[in-house]
Amino acid sequence: MTTTSPPVVVSDVPPVDSSRPTRRRRRSWIGWGFVGPFMAVFALVFLAPIAYSIYLSLFRTQMVGGTQFVGFDNYARAFSDPQFWSGVTRVGLFLLVQVPIMLGIALLIALAIDSGRLYGKNFFRISIFLPYAVPAVVATLMWGFMYGTRFGLVGNINDALGTSIPNPLSPDWVLLAIGNIVTWEFVGYNMLIFYSALRVIPTSLYEAAELDGASQWQVVRAIKIPAIRGSLVIATIFSIIGSFQLFNEPSILQSLAPNAITTYFTPNLYAYSLSFSGQQYNYSATVAIIMGVLTMIVAYVVQLRGMRKEA
Amino acid sequence: MSIRTTRTLRAVAATGVVALGLAACSGGGDSGSDSGSGGSADDVAAALEEGGSLTVWAWEPTLEQVVADFEAEHPDVDVELVNAGTGNDQYTALQNAIAAGRGVPDVAQVEYYALPQFALSESVADLSAFGADELDGTFTPGPWSSVQQGEGVYGLPMDSGPMALFYNEEVFAQHGVEVPTTWDGFVEAARALHAADPNVYITNDTGDAGFTTSLIWQAGGQPFQVDGTDVTVDLGDEGSTQFAETWQTLIDEDLLAPVSSWSDEWYQGLGNGTIATLAIGAWMPANLESGVPDGAGTWRVAPLPQWEEGASASAENGGSALSVPAASENQALAYAFLEYANAGDGVQTRVDGGAFPATTAELESDEFQSYESEYFGGQQINEVLAESAANVVEGWEYLPFQVYANSIFNDTVGQAYVSGTPLTQGLQDWQDASVAYGQEQGFTVNE
Numbered sequence: 001m002t003t004t005s006p007p008v009v010v011s012d013v014p015p016v017d018s019s020r021p022t023r024r025r026r027r028s029w030i031g032w033g034f035v036g037p038f039m040a041v042f043a044l045v046f047l048a049p050i051a052y053s054i055y056l057s058l059f060r061t062q063m064v065g066g067t068q069f070v071g072f073d074n075y076a077r078a079f080s081d082p083q084f085w086s087g088v089t090r091v092g093l094f095l096l097v098q099v100p101i102m103l104g105i106a107l108l109i110a111l112a113i114d115s116g117r118l119y120g121k122n123f124f125r126i127s128i129f130l131p132y133a134v135p136a137v138v139a140t141l142m143w144g145f146m147y148g149t150r151f152g153l154v155g156n157i158n159d160a161l162g163t164s165i166p167n168p169l170s171p172d173w174v175l176l177a178i179g180n181i182v183t184w185e186f187v188g189y190n191m192l193i194f195y196s197a198l199r200v201i202p203t204s205l206y207e208a209a210e211l212d213g214a215s216q217w218q219v220v221r222a223i224k225i226p227a228i229r230g231s232l233v234i235a236t237i238f239s240i241i242g243s244f245q246l247f248n249e250p251s252i253l254q255s256l257a258p259n260a261i262t263t264y265f266t267p268n269l270y271a272y273s274l275s276f277s278g279q280q281y282n283y284s285a286t287v288a289i290i291m292g293v294l295t296m297i298v299a300y301v302v303q304l305r306g307m308r309k310e311a
Numbered sequence: 312m313s314i315r316t317t318r319t320l321r322a323v324a325a326t327g328v329v330a331l332g333l334a335a336c337s338g339g340g341d342s343g344s345d346s347g348s349g350g351s352a353d354d355v356a357a358a359l360e361e362g363g364s365l366t367v368w369a370w371e372p373t374l375e376q377v378v379a380d381f382e383a384e385h386p387d388v389d390v391e392l393v394n395a396g397t398g399n400d401q402y403t404a405l406q407n408a409i410a411a412g413r414g415v416p417d418v419a420q421v422e423y424y425a426l427p428q429f430a431l432s433e434s435v436a437d438l439s440a441f442g443a444d445e446l447d448g449t450f451t452p453g454p455w456s457s458v459q460q461g462e463g464v465y466g467l468p469m470d471s472g473p474m475a476l477f478y479n480e481e482v483f484a485q486h487g488v489e490v491p492t493t494w495d496g497f498v499e500a501a502r503a504l505h506a507a508d509p510n511v512y513i514t515n516d517t518g519d520a521g522f523t524t525s526l527i528w529q530a531g532g533q534p535f536q537v538d539g540t541d542v543t544v545d546l547g548d549e550g551s552t553q554f555a556e557t558w559q560t561l562i563d564e565d566l567l568a569p570v571s572s573w574s575d576e577w578y579q580g581l582g583n584g585t586i587a588t589l590a591i592g593a594w595m596p597a598n599l600e601s602g603v604p605d606g607a608g609t610w611r612v613a614p615l616p617q618w619e620e621g622a623s624a625s626a627e628n629g630g631s632a633l634s635v636p637a638a639s640e641n642q643a644l645a646y647a648f649l650e651y652a653n654a655g656d657g658v659q660t661r662v663d664g665g666a667f668p669a670t671t672a673e674l675e676s677d678e679f680q681s682y683e684s685e686y687f688g689g690q691q692i693n694e695v696l697a698e699s700a701a702n703v704v705e706g707w708e709y710l711p712f713q714v715y716a717n718s719i720f721n722d723t724v725g726q727a728y729v730s731g732t733p734l735t736q737g738l739q740d741w742q743d744a745s746v747a748y749g750q751e752q753g754f755t756v757n758e
Contacts, residue, residue: 063432063712064540064753150570151579167569171729256574259518259725263718276399277718278748 056285063279074286083264084287088294090175091266095243098179103235105183106190111220113191114198125195129188136185140252143181144169147256169257178249186242190235197231198224233306237299244295247272267291352442355650358643362387365641365648368395368405369420369633371469373664377657381648384656390648398422399714405636409434415638417645421466422631423457424521424713427537430465431711435634437463441646449654453627453703454669458634461539466632467653468669470661472592473699474525474615474628477599480688481609482511482587490613494557497616501566504587512568514588515577516561518725520717521628522590526558527551528626528707530618534742535710542710542756544745546738553618555734562728569728582606590615592628593667593696600686607685612692614699625702630669667696674700712752716745 057074061067078084109128113121131139146153147168154165168177201224209219225232247268254261254269263273267287275284367378367390378390393416395404402425408414421429429435438444443464447455454468476490483490483500486507491497501513516522527534532550536543545551561567568586570576580586582605589595599610615625633653635645651657658670662679673679674697683689710716723740726732732740749756 062751062753063428145575148576150568150585151576256571257517258571258721259729262722264722273718276403278715280751 053285053289056282057289059282061279061282070282074283075290077283078286078290083262084267084270084290087264087267087270088291091244091246094175094179094246095240098182099236099239099243101179102183102187103190103232103239106187106235107194107232109187109191110194110198111224113195114224115216125191129192131185131187132189132192134185136248137252139185140181140249143177143184144253144256147177169253169260171260174250174253174257174260178246178253181249182242182246186239190239193231193235194228197228201227229306233303236302236306240299240302241295244268244291244298351440354643355441355647358641359385359388359647361644362389363641363644364389364391365418365645366390366416367392367418367633367648368401368416369418370394370397370401371420371631371661371666373661373666374652374657376660376664377652380656380660381651384651388644388648398425402714406434409636409638412638415636417635417639417641418633418648419636420469420631421634422629423454423468423627424709424717426458426466426632426634427460427709427711428714429634430460430463431540433637435465436637436639436642437465438467438635438646438649439464441643442650443467443646446654449671450669451671451674451700451703452705453625453700453707454630454632456705456707457627457630457709458632460537466634467649468630468632469653470594470630470666471669471700472594472627472629472667473696473703474529474590474592474626475695475699476588476590476613476615477595478588478611478613479581479584479586479606479609480611482584486511490611491616492614493620494616494618498557498560498566501561502564505566510585512580512586513561513566514590515568515570515572515580515586516558516728517569517571518721518728519572520720520724523554523720523724524709525626525628526590527554528704529615529624530554531624531704533706533708535708535713537708537711540711540754541758542749542754544710544742544749544757546742547735551738552735555738559727559734562734567728578602584609592630593699594629596684596686596692597665608688610687611690612687612695614695623698623702624704625699626707627703669700671701710745710749711754712745712749715748716741719744719748 058069058071059067060070060073109124112118113125118124134142149155149158149165149167149169154168157163158165166173168174168180205223206219209223214222245268246266250261250265250269251272254265261269263277264270268291271284271287271291274280274287278284362385365388367374369392374392378392382388382390395401395416401420405416405419408416419435421435426435439462446464446467449455450468451471451473453473454471458464458466458468478490480490482504486504488500488503488507489496491500497513504511504513524534527546527550530550530553532548532554534544534546534548534551536545568580570580570586577586581589581599581603596612599606603610614623617624633649635642635649639645652661654670658668658673662668662673668674668679674693680694680697681691682693684692720741723744724734724737726740727734727737746756
């Protein structure tokens with residue numbers, strides 16, 4: 001649902017030649033011929049599913065009574081649905097806490113590797129990026145085993161050191177546990193975005209700074225961070241979308257901690273449960289659309305703010 | 312029953328994924344199909360004579376041999392066995408096919424707890440006319456009542472899961488604790504075992520809808536009553552309360568291992584003696600043998616502990632039937648296959664393949680009962696399990712939207728396991744959520 005809309009290429013249609021009407025007609029068809037295949041695929045894979053979801057969200061299907069048109073009833077219901085909003089609040093909290101931590105760590109690592117003072121930087125770069133290559137499902141399963149307080153890593157640490165680390169999969173800690181998994185997975189990815197942005201900064205700037213006697217810290221603050229602001233904004237928007245779409249990790253941990261992760265733990269999980277266990281396809285589509293719009297608004301606001309600072 | 316089946320049972324209980332919403336759309340039009348529901352036992356014989364082809368959707372592995380034998384016996388009949396997914400996946404595919412009116416199989420495997428949903432929407436055919444109503448007594452009471460809805464018979468039981476207490480004898484012997492015969496005794500034993508070794512728990516439980524409903528069933532509770540589209544949900548009835556009180560003690564005193572069934576920790580716990588018992592369906596032995604090789608020789612089977620001293624009540628936990636979708640154009644022939652597979656020669660074939668049958672003849676046969684299981688230290692486990700099958704309490708019903716209800720079990724009842732919410736409150740919340748859903752779906756609930 002939250003796919004950021006790709007640029008529409010209408011502007012690529014060649015300007016209409018005003019010389020002769022007969023030619024104009026043929027030309028405009030040629031233009032469509034070029035754009036057509038793209039437009040067809042675009043309509044089929046982007047617009048059609050969204051339109052279908054909106055269509056679905058205007059109906060209600062009951063096991064007894066069949067399908068009927070209900071207008072915006074599903075939307076009204078969603079806005080007063082405490083389960084939906086508890087999910088939204090949860091991913092909102094996740095966004096506010098996990099994203100800054102993850103991006104902060106990624107930025108630190110990128111700066112450290114870029115500084116050239118790190119021994120074996122290629123090794124660090126690849127090993128920190130490696131978790132991103134592990135499928136989220138596998139990563140979550142792996143962490144799930146480690147989180148076990150009886151036979152898992154947490155249990156082993158508690159046994160060996162006599163500590164009493166609380167169960168990461170208890171209701172109070174599970175969001176933190178998920179945040180840890182997501183951070184582990186995506187630090188490398190964001191680091192790579194930052195690092196590649198840092199690499200394109202002209203080295204002449206550093207030389208000039210050195211001549212002026214700037215310290216490393218000043219170089220970072222005055223040259224590096226401003227230069228990669230665009231990447232920071234992009235990474236932030238990706239992370240916002242990722243947070244709002246949180247699904248894989250809670251969905252898989254649910255089988256290990258069924259009571260801590262409810263069926264409405266995140267909005268995506270809620271839409272999934274509604275659709276597949278509750279057969280409420282219509283309401284599920286509604287939830288998905290509201291979440292899509294919500295994500296777009298938040299991402300747009302961040303983008304606006306990011307751009308303004310850049311200007 | 313196979314490992315895959317039972318794992319799926321668990322998976323279904325956990326995620327409860329099935330698509331039935333489309334069922335309502337398909338109503339009406341389908342009933343007019345050619346050899347439709349007006350069939351008779353004569354039609355079945357005629358259909359066999361005539362031959363034809365059947366598509367069977369099932370994931371039960373022992374059916375493969377049954378299909379081969381059936382085809383050998385009736386050369387004119389061609390049966391295609393398709394694994395269209397396990398449990399929920401298959402139900403989704405089935406509902407889609409029914410809604411689309413195309414590609415509907417002639418026979419489909421449906422678990423007992425999901426069957427009411429299909430029966431209610433008339434997605435599966437009433438088999439009484441073909442002679443299914445005369446099979447009373449062929450099957451054990453639990454599965455037989457599970458395939459009946461009102462006057463109709465909507466499937467033939469394929470396997471069953473009468474409950475028993477699987478226990479680790481070594482653990483009980485080591486700590487000098489008696490194997491409990493009542494649930495009060497179960498609580499006592501739980502305390503004794505946990506006191507003797509803090510790592511040992513009598514059983515694991517993190518809130519499991521299938522398990523909870525089965526124990527309420529055994530206690531004589533009838534929280535779900537269904538009469539057409541009139542549904543009553545009462546999770547505060549006597550049986551439910553009795554379960555809640557006993558289980559509340561176990562939760563309060565931290566006597567249940569907080570390990571989810573079918574998890575890695577669970578298998579480890581079953582193998583190393585930290586989970587001492589399992590009250591579970593009769594399909595468990597095959598799973599223990601394959602999943603807990605370390606436990607070989609230490610596990611035994613005892614009758615399910617009783618709510619009342621000296622009683623012998625039992626309940627079902629899992630199992631599935633074969634049904635004929637109403638949209639099938641070969642209903643008579645499909646029924647012929649059902650009868651062969653689930654009430655005829657096919658049963659023995661499946662028992663030989665490791666399935667736990669639902670038919671009294673096989674359950675009572677000497678060969679079946681005298682089988683000595685090596686894994687269980689030579690115990691004749693089927694004797695205990697068959698007895699349980701005969702003692703299943705009658706009158707239990709599942710909701711026509713049990714799949715959904717089970718999926719929200721941990722949102723409601725499960726909270727009692729991790730917070731201060733009392734179990735009775737959790738059951739009440741479950742009831743409220745189920746009632747709300749039922750009303751939303753157009754049922755008349757609790758009125």
